[in-house]
Structure formats: structure tokens, C-alpha cells
Amino acid sequence: MSLDATTLSLPQAYIEQMKQMLPKDGDAFLLSYKDPRTFGLRANPTKWITHADARLNAEQLFHLRPVPWCEEGYYYDEASRPGKHPYHAAGFYYIQEPSAMSAVALLDPQPGEFILDLAAAPGGKSTHIAGRMRGEGVLIANEIHPQRAKILAENIERMGIGNTIVTQSDPHALASKFPHAFDRIMLDAPCSGEGMFRKDEDAIREWSPEHVAMCAARQWDIIQAAVAMLKPGGTIAYSTCTFNRQENEEIIDHWLRHFDQFKLLRMERIWPHQAEGEGHFVAVLQWQADHSASTEASNTNMRSRKQGRKSSGSRVSDPQAAYSQFEAWKREYLPGLHLPQGIPLLFGEELYWLPQGNVSAIHALQGGETLRGLRVPRAGLHLAHLRKNRIEPAHALALYCRSAKEAAQSISFAATDSAAEAYLRGEALPLEGDNAQLKGWTLVSIDGLPIGFGKASGGQLKNHYPKGLRTTG
Numbered sequence: 001m002s003l004d005a006t007t008l009s010l011p012q013a014y015i016e017q018m019k020q021m022l023p024k025d026g027d028a029f030l031l032s033y034k035d036p037r038t039f040g041l042r043a044n045p046t047k048w049i050t051h052a053d054a055r056l057n058a059e060q061l062f063h064l065r066p067v068p069w070c071e072e073g074y075y076y077d078e079a080s081r082p083g084k085h086p087y088h089a090a091g092f093y094y095i096q097e098p099s100a101m102s103a104v105a106l107l108d109p110q111p112g113e114f115i116l117d118l119a120a121a122p123g124g125k126s127t128h129i130a131g132r133m134r135g136e137g138v139l140i141a142n143e144i145h146p147q148r149a150k151i152l153a154e155n156i157e158r159m160g161i162g163n164t165i166v167t168q169s170d171p172h173a174l175a176s177k178f179p180h181a182f183d184r185i186m187l188d189a190p191c192s193g194e195g196m197f198r199k200d201e202d203a204i205r206e207w208s209p210e211h212v213a214m215c216a217a218r219q220w221d222i223i224q225a226a227v228a229m230l231k232p233g234g235t236i237a238y239s240t241c242t243f244n245r246q247e248n249e250e251i252i253d254h255w256l257r258h259f260d261q262f263k264l265l266r267m268e269r270i271w272p273h274q275a276e277g278e279g280h281f282v283a284v285l286q287w288q289a290d291h292s293a294s295t296e297a298s299n300t301n302m303r304s305r306k307q308g309r310k311s312s313g314s315r316v317s318d319p320q321a322a323y324s325q326f327e328a329w330k331r332e333y334l335p336g337l338h339l340p341q342g343i344p345l346l347f348g349e350e351l352y353w354l355p356q357g358n359v360s361a362i363h364a365l366q367g368g369e370t371l372r373g374l375r376v377p378r379a380g381l382h383l384a385h386l387r388k389n390r391i392e393p394a395h396a397l398a399l400y401c402r403s404a405k406e407a408a409q410s411i412s413f414a415a416t417d418s419a420a421e422a423y424l425r426g427e428a429l430p431l432e433g434d435n436a437q438l439k440g441w442t443l444v445s446i447d448g449l450p451i452g453f454g455k456a457s458g459g460q461l462k463n464h465y466p467k468g469l470r471t472t473g
């Protein structure tokens with residue numbers, strides 16, 4: 001077969017670029033565009049480990065096979081459509097292209113750290129990082145575009161993550177708030193997307209050598225903001241889903257020349273003609289120099305500012321009062337719920353739990369004060385809506401529950417039960433047998449996985465599954 005622009009439906013300049021870059025196996029690489037796409041999902045460890053029956057069920061239903069470079073990753077059969085199954089709505093897994101799973105595996109986030117995902121939407125890397133953190137420490141997941149930040153917040157919520165703040169900020173504006181604050185940073189940079197060509201025709205249409213150069217310039221700009229937010233000694237993973245050297249190796253060369261405190265720890269590529277994946281580039285860099293004196297100085301500064309805020313603080317009393325109201329609700333309806341270390345925050349009628357995690361996060365966040373002036377679509381775990389002196393639990397709280405045991409009242413359906421589908425469509429459900437006695441807030445589960453709330457009264461369960469998430473038909 002001739003490997004030209006017409007037979008491959010790819011730009012000729014791109015074909016030339018790849019043949020030049022891969023003199024030995026350029027043809028094998030280009031032919032991989034004729035192969036079918038690969039499909040992957042990544043298990044949510046906090047739910048996957050504790051729900052063995054649902055896990056076995058998922059393994060069989062979706063014909064899961066392990067992804068070699070990511071312990072939580074699996075290939076699935078396209079026809080089995082796990083994205084449409086109720087387990088997806090329950091945050092049991094995240095649909096993610098398999099080679100994209102390599103970035104967080106190489107970043108190696110640890111529980112208890114203060115971590116930033118700087119270009120985070122729709123949330124593949126953030127939800128992976130949060131899973132590895134096991135709920136300990138704090139993750140800031142940032143996305144510059146408002147609509148994409150909203151989707152990111154929804155995905156964080158679906159995965160039942162409690163220790164993540166979603167911000168919507170330009171990287172430099174964020175850097176002015178968090179100077180040298182993070183233990184680790186994920187920078188999954190916006191790129192020319194050559195690894196997306198098999199699934200996204202827009203990426204092919206947008207591609208040109210000029211577009212590649214523009215992407216490289218933008219990547220360099222974002223890298224500078226990332227460096228300004230990393231703690232001395234900290235680690236950054238830089239990744240792209242593109243193949244050209246300008247946005248990958250050449251950017252890393254430039255980085256190492258410009259910031260000589262960095263050492264390159266790893267640089268890996270996944271190629272679609274060599275592995276089962278669409279392709280990814282990841283470089284892991286570590287700040288080598290010891291700058292502890294200047295870090296201590298800025299921490300001291302933050303401590304004194306924090307004390308000033310506390311003494312003048314009228315803003316603190318309202319969230320505390322709202323939280324006391326929530327605590328009373330929690331004692332009645334979710335007595336088994338455990339929240340991570342944090343503080344309550346109130347935005348109008350919305351009560352959030354802002355995770356504080358570790359010492360550096362506490363300094364950097366200053367009780368939430370640092371977030372002022374930033375757009376924050378999700379200030380941690382959404383606990384409740386305050387409605388004229390009564391509490392309505394947030395949907396996020398149901399997904400944060402690990403099992404029905406945390407609730408005083410619960411009802412569980414099998415995934416195959418028509419009642420499960422009816423619940424996800426937003427219908428009210430009749431309560432039969434023992435369930436007819438239920439009264440008040442009730443946690444709803446599917447195959448034991450909490451998925452939402454309902455309110456029981458008079459033998460009926462009023463549906464509180466959010467309108468925007470309901471299935472149709």
C-alpha cells in the first residue's frame with residue numbers, strides 16, 4: 001500500500017515529518033493509522049478494592065485485560081460500552097485512552113502530598129492522581145476554559161473524590177497564588193494532538209507545521225508557570241499526546257538549559273505501532289537544588305497573614321454555623337461518613353468541605369483565603385445545599401460514600417433491575433416490603449455502589465438524582 005496523504009487521510013507534511021523522525025519504522029508507524037482504536041478504563045481504587053462482586057461483574061461484562069504500564073488500567077471491548085453502564089455513573093471507573101494512563105504512573109503521586117494538575121480537564125490525570133493519593137493530602141485540579149472546568153468538576157464528583165479543589169485559572173494567575181507550593185505537578189499540556197488522529201478528525205484538520213510551532217510556544221509559557229509553583233525538591237511530569245519532537249524532546253532540552261536546577265529522571269514514549277495504545281509522551285523532571293531557606297521565609301509570611309485574617313474574621317462564623325447544621329443532619333442520616341481533615345466553606349447556600357491535608361497545603365491555602373479572586377468551580381467536597389433552615393445533601397456526598405453501611409437508611413438495586421434504570425431516569429420509585437417503612441433521606445446504591453439520594457415518604461422514594469445527569473429513554 002502506498003503511504004501517502006490520500007490513502008492515509010493525513011496531511012502530507014505530517015507524513016514527511018514522521019518518516020524523517022522514524023527512518024526505520026516510519027511505515028509501520030503510519031500503517032498503525034489503519035488499525036482499530038484501543039479502548040481503556042481505569043479502575044477507581046477506593047471503590048474497586050472494596051466492591052469485589054461489582055469488580056468481578058465488570059471484568060466479565062467488559063472483557064477486561066490489564067494495561068501493562070498502569071496497575072489500575074484495563075482494555076475493554078468497544079461493543080461492551082462501559083461508559084453507558086450504571087457503574088460508570090457510580091464512579092467505579094474512568095474511561096481513559098490506555099497510553100494516557102502512563103503519565104500519572106510515572107509521576108508517582110503519594111498519599112499526603114500537595115499536588116497540582118495544571119491543565120486538568122476533562123479529568124483523566126486528576127482522577128488518576130486522586131486515586132493514588134487514597135484521600136490523603138490535597139490535589140488542585142486546574143483548567144483554563146470555563147466549560148471544560150465544569151466537566152472536570154463533574155468528573156471529580158462522579159469519582160467520589162473528597163480531597164480535590166477545582167480551579168479555573170490561567171496558569172500564571174494561579175502561580176501568583178501558589179509560589180513554590182506543590183510537591184508534585186502534572187502538566188498534561190495542550191498540544192497538536194497527533195496521537196488523537198485515529199479518533200478525532202478535528203485534530204487532523206487543525207494540524208499544520210505552524211500549529212505545532214504555536215503549541216510549542218504555548219507549552220513553554222505554561223511550563224514557566226509550572227516551575228514557579230513547584231517546591232524545591234519537587235517533581236513535575238510533562239506529557240503530551242503528540243509525536244513531534246518540537247513539543248516533546250525539544251521542549252525538555254530547552255527546559256533543562258533554561259532551568260538548570262532540574263534533572264531529567266525519565267523520558268518515555270508509547271508508540272501505537274509498538275504497543276496497544278494511541279501514543280503518549282511523558283518526561284519526569286525533578287528540582288535538584290536545596291532552596292529551603294527561601295521557602296521557610298515565605299511560609300512565615302503566610303503564617304502571619306493567616307493570623308491577621310483570623311482575628312478580623314467574621315467570615316468564619318457563617319460556615320461554622322452551617323457546618324453545625326450539617327453535622328446534625330449527618331448524625332441522623334450518614335452516621336458512618338468520615339470526612340478528611342478540612343474546614344467548612346460557604347458559597348451562598350452551598351456548603352463545601354475544603355480539604356487541608358498536609359502542612360504545606362494548610363500554609364498555602366490559608367483556610368481558603370488563597371482561593372479568593374480565583375474562579376473555584378469546586379472548593380473541595382460539596383456537602384450540602386442549605387434550604388431555609390434545612391439541609392439537602394449534595395449529590396457529591398452520595399458518591400463520596402464508600403458503601404451503604406455509612407447511611408442510616410439505604411436501598412440497593414441490582415444493575416440488571418429495571419428499578420436501577422428508573423432511578424437513573426429520575427423517576428419516583430414505589431417502596432415495597434420492609435422498605436415501605438423508610439422515612440427521610442435514603443442512600444441509593446446499584447450493586448452496592450452508592451449512586452445518589454432519594455427521600456422516602458408514604459411508601460415512595462422521591463428521586464434526588466440530579467436532573468442534568470439523568471438518562472433519557
Ligand code: SAM
Binds near residue numbers: 119123144171190
Ligand atoms: N489532563 C487532561 C486529562 O487527562 O483529562 C487533558 C488535558 S488536555 C491535553 C490540555 C488542557 O489544557 C485542555 O483542557 C485545554 O483546555 C487546556 N489549555 C489550553 N490552553 C491552555 C493554557 N494556555 N494554559 C493552560 N491550559 C490550557
